[in-house]
Amino acid sequence: xxxxPWGAVLDEAEKxxxxxxxxxxxxxxxxxxxxxxxxxxxxxxxxxxxAKQLRKxxxxxxxxxxxxxxxxxxxxxxEAVGGYVNMRLDTVAFSRLxxxxxxxxxxxxxxxxxxxxxxxxxxxxxxxxxPIHIGRARNPIIGDALARIMRxxxxxxxxxxxxxxxxxxxxxxxWGVKNIDPKDVPPPEKEKEDFxxxxxxxxxxxxxxGNEELERKIGEMILRFESGDxxxxxxxxxxxxxxxxxxxxxxDRIDVHIDSFYWESDLIMxxxxxQVVNRLRDKFLxxxxxxxxxxxxYGIKGENTRWFLTRKxxxxxxxxxxxxxxLTKFDRCDIAINVLGEDQKLGQQQLxxxxxxxxxxxxxxxxxxxxxxxxxxxxSTRSGRVVSLDDLADELVERAAEEVRKRRPELxxxxxxxxxxxxxLGALRYNIVRLxxxxxxxxxxxxxxxxxxxxxxxxxxxxxxxxxxxxxxxGRGTPDPSALTHPSELRLVKxxxxxxxxxxxxxxxxRPHFLxxxxxxxxxxxxxxxxxxxxxxxxxxxRSTRLAxxxxxxTVLGNxxxxxGLRAPAEM
RNA sequence: GGACCCGUGGCCUAGACAGGAUAUGGCACCGGCUUUCUAAGCCGGCGAUCCCGGGUUCGAAUCCCGGCGGGUCCGCCA
Numbered sequence: 001x002x003x004x005p006w007g008a009v010l011d012e013a014e015k016x017x018x019x020x021x022x023x024x025x026x027x028x029x030x031x032x033x034x035x036x037x038x039x040x041x042x043x044x045x046x047x048x049x050x051a052k053q054l055r056k057x058x059x060x061x062x063x064x065x066x067x068x069x070x071x072x073x074x075x076x077x078x079e080a081v082g083g084y085v086n087m088r089l090d091t092v093a094f095s096r097l098x099x100x101x102x103x104x105x106x107x108x109x110x111x112x113x114x115x116x117x118x119x120x121x122x123x124x125x126x127x128x129x130x131p132i133h134i135g136r137a138r139n140p141i142i143g144d145a146l147a148r149i150m151r152x153x154x155x156x157x158x159x160x161x162x163x164x165x166x167x168x169x170x171x172x173x174x175w176g177v178k179n180i181d182p183k184d185v186p187p188p189e190k191e192k193e194d195f196x197x198x199x200x201x202x203x204x205x206x207x208x209x210g211n212e213e214l215e216r217k218i219g220e221m222i223l224r225f226e227s228g229d230x231x232x233x234x235x236x237x238x239x240x241x242x243x244x245x246x247x248x249x250x251x252d253r254i255d256v257h258i259d260s261f262y263w264e265s266d267l268i269m270x271x272x273x274x275q276v277v278n279r280l281r282d283k284f285l286x287x288x289x290x291x292x293x294x295x296x297x298y299g300i301k302g303e304n305t306r307w308f309l310t311r312k313x314x315x316x317x318x319x320x321x322x323x324x325x326x327l328t329k330f331d332r333c334d335i336a337i338n339v340l341g342e343d344q345k346l347g348q349q350q351l352x353x354x355x356x357x358x359x360x361x362x363x364x365x366x367x368x369x370x371x372x373x374x375x376x377x378x379x380s381t382r383s384g385r386v387v388s389l390d391d392l393a394d395e396l397v398e399r400a401a402e403e404v405r406k407r408r409p410e411l412x413x414x415x416x417x418x419x420x421x422x423x424x425l426g427a428l429r430y431n432i433v434r435l436x437x438x439x440x441x442x443x444x445x446x447x448x449x450x451x452x453x454x455x456x457x458x459x460x461x462x463x464x465x466x467x468x469x470x471x472x473x474x475g476r477g478t479p480d481p482s483a484l485t486h487p488s489e490l491r492l493v494k495x496x497x498x499x500x501x502x503x504x505x506x507x508x509x510x511r512p513h514f515l516x517x518x519x520x521x522x523x524x525x526x527x528x529x530x531x532x533x534x535x536x537x538x539x540x541x542x543r544s545t546r547l548a549x550x551x552x553x554x555t556v557l558g559n560x561x562x563x564x565g566l567r568a569p570a571e572m
Numbered sequence: 573g574g575a576c577c578c579g580u581g582g583c584c585u586a587g588a589c590a591g592g593a594u595a596u597g598g599c600a601c602c603g604g605c606u607u608u609c610u611a612a613g614c615c616g617g618c619g620a621u622c623c624c625g626g627g628u629u630c631g632a633a634u635c636c637c638g639g640c641g642g643g644u645c646c647g648c649c650a
Contacts, residue, residue, distance in 0.1 A: 032590060046592050048630065058630085083630095084593065127650075167650045264650090290648050301575050302646035311648040318650045342644050345576060370577070370643065378643095403612070423612085435585075438577055440643055447584070447599080454585080454598040457612045469609045509589090517586065520597080527613060536609050550609090572612070 003105070003112060004504070005097045005497035012072045013043050013087060023068040026050055041079070041086035042494070048083055058083035091490055095481035098497040099545070102552035103479075109552060110499045110559045115154040120333035121147050122364075124251070124258065125162040128243040129173050130198030131190075132250050133386035134443060135372045135379035136341070141432045141565065142369055143339035144256040145512035148563045153507030158259045158333070162325060165240040166264045167318065171221045173197065173243070174236045175214075176204030190390060194246025197239065198381065205382050226268060226315040233265050250389045254425050255565055262328070264321055272324040273316040277309055279358050280323075288312045298353045300346070307350050319347065323354045326364060336364040337510065341371060342438075367510055369437035375444065387443060389428075397424035399449050400457075404572070419572055423457050426566035430456035433564045434516035454520055459561055460569055462523035462530075466554035467570040469535050470547075479548040480541040488525075488532040492549060495525045499556045503563070512564060519560035526553050 002008050013033055021028050029049045036044040047061040054061055062080035069078050069085070074097065076090035102109045123143020126136045147157045164170070177200045185203050188195040208214055225232050244261075251258070267273045277291065284291040289312035296305040309320045329336045340348065345368060352363040371378060379386045401420035404411065411419075431448055435441065451457045484490060499522070506514040535546040558568040 030590080031592090034592080037593065040593080044593085046631095048592065051630080082593070164650060169650070287648085292648080300646085303574070304646060306648095308648050313648085315648090317648070322650095342577065344645090346645050347650090349576095368577080368644095373643085407610085407612070436578095439585085440578070444584090450599065451612055452599080453612095455612080458598095461610080461612050465610065465613085472609065513586090517597090524597090530609075531605095531614050534608070572610075 002097065002101055004500040005094070005101050006499075006501035007504070008097065009043070009074050009089065009094065009497075010501070012074050016069050016072050016075060016078075016087075017045065017065075017085075020065045020069040024064055026054060026065075036084065036086050040081065040084075042089045043075070043087045044084050046084055047080075051083075089494075091484070091493075092482045094497065095484050095490070095493050098493050098552070099479050099481055099548055101500075102496060102555065103548060105555075107555055107558075109555045110503050111152050112154040112500060112504060114156075117155050117335060118333040119147075119150055119155045119157045119335045119337060120329050121150070121157055121159045121337045121339070122162060122329075123147075123159060123339035124256075125164065126247065127164045127169055127381075128194075128240040128247060129169050129201050130243065130381045131192070131194040131386075131388045131390060132247050133379050133381065133388050134392055135386070137389045137392075138369045138372055138432050138437070138441070139339055139341065140251055140256045141254070141429050142367065142437055142512055145429075145433045145515070145564050146337070146339065146367065146510060148565065149503060149512055149515055150507045152503050152559065152563055155335075155507070159257075160260045160262055161258045163240060163244060163261055163263050165237050166226065166268065166321070168218065168222055169201075170236055170240060171218055171225060172204045172208065173201040174239050175218060175221065176200035176207075177239050180204065180207075189388075192246045192249065192390070193242045194250075195388075195390075197243050197246075202382065202384055223313065223315065228268055230269065233269065237263065237265055250393075253393060254389070254429060255567070262325060264325070267321045267324045268316065272327070273321045276320050276324045276327070276354075276358065277316060280309060280354070283357055284309055289314060293353075293357075295350060295353060300349060300353075302346075307353075319350055319354065322347075322351055323358060323360075326351065326355055327358070327360055329364070330361045336362065337367060338364045339367045339369070342368045343371075344368070365510065367437065370440035372432075372441040372443050375442055392448065393425060393428055395445075396427050396449065397421055400424035400427070400451070403451060403457075407572075419569055422567045422569045423451070423460060423572065426456035426460055426561075427451065429565045430459070430516065433512050434520070436511075436513055456566055457572070459519050459523045459557065460566065461572055462526045463554065463557040463561060463568040464570060464572045465530055466526065466550050466557060469550050470554060471570075472536060473547055473550075476547040477540060477544040479545040481545065483542045483545045484549075486533055488529045489546065489549060492525045492529040492553065495522050496549070496552050496556050499560065506563075515560060516564050519557070519564060522553070522556055522560060526557065529553075 018028060031045045031049055033043050033045055047058045050061045051058040059082060062083055062085050065085055066078045066080045074090055074094050075087045078085050078087045121143060124140040126132055147159050151157045177197060180200050180203050185199040188199055284293045291309040292306045294305055295307050308317055310316055348366050355363050397420050400423040401416055404416045404419050502515060502518045533546055535550055538546055561568045
């Protein structure tokens, strides 16, 4: 038994290949193991790379290697086909391994052993000036999924939100809240602090247009604030807190919970930003009091490669505070990961240079995502051209409720609401987490509201089906792996056996969308099994064996859904 | 001017980092499947110059070079 059946298969395949290579007197080639097309076996590798060295045709090499390849515990046979070695699993041995592993692990199947590696994962960190919109919502959705996946892979993960309560945008918001008459701002779209306060921010931006006196006033406040005026900092921070509360409510609704918050203003008040300046001062150039470094020698290119640490008045700039912030991270973790919009790429490069110059113990890993735009262009809080996370969530839940009512007219309204929440909010997350982060998304309502095919409800429905069978099943006997012979059940066994391996791959590569693809495949294979293989009416020992497969399917689908941030309903 | 990312059927998308067998799915469209564990399902059909042009290679969606198109960035903002 093992925590990772597919990993065991891969290890054995490598071992058998090496043994065949050694027997043939061939140097090892790291030809990747691949999955051959359906019907050609379970694992394969190409022999073209060997052909040249051996001065033989690839097909002959494949035949030679096959002839010399021993039989394994899990891999029963291999055959040479047109320059490939195709290996086939011993289906009974592999089914036994998957059943044993899955049943022994129970609900924790897929969880890998603890690694004793602390990960500090910074995500979201949106400016608290207004409601979070779907352009930025990609950040918590990807970040939280990565946190969940890495936890399942055995890492000690803590998530953190850097609250940018410093800077012009915050001062402007504060000024607006303090000075604009409530009668002069339009009513908020929702009764939430973030929606209420953003109106003052937008109005303040509007008033600032061409208003030099206000411009000057704001400038003064920024200076006071950033020079460490504690009273002002507290006031601004309290406004930021009010907006943040609204943002966190939105995040809570989609099951994103952040472990800790770091307030940027603390870096000023504690003097840690100042210390960064002192430690870097002699490496930087001074221009009228402003410290800067030319980053051109560090491989950074562009119109202007000068990177400023301080203003000429001596106040620190954001990158300086970010260095200070990251220094605190390495006291608290072994791996720091930042999930950021692609607009932060240069900034992160600069940050890494800064951290190296100051002798930091490490640099953060970065996971960048492209923005979600509307068909009419980029979203902007300042202009109000946004679709808020809350709007999208409301719409999806409402649509999901219609669907549930249509399909399950007998359900009481409370139950409809519960399922609609699970489905609608799941759709929100799935539509983002399933895509490669680096691809930009143009948000379209008709696509977001689709509940069929490759969609959240598809995955959740498969899970609900497993629960439906299990709730009707009663007990079961001991499973017998040799009872499993139908191609659809063998395919399901293989997919279920790959789950722990997928957790590992998605965690190590920091690619949450791998797990979304896997979850879809697992759901799809379960649905095919469901069509082809009757469970409850089957004869023993097939019934008990299939029932065990359904149990493991429920765990795999439930855990896979959990990892990408979707809830797994028992009925829909 | 420069840097980074993206470009796959009408639309969306996997595969690209580790080059390999007839390029993965979904939406839409057409046609089928429910006396049997929930049809948000399943099966079949239609549909692709993998942006373009060179190069490397036995072999390129994948690697390299050059274009084109889109996104992002190059502030004593954050």
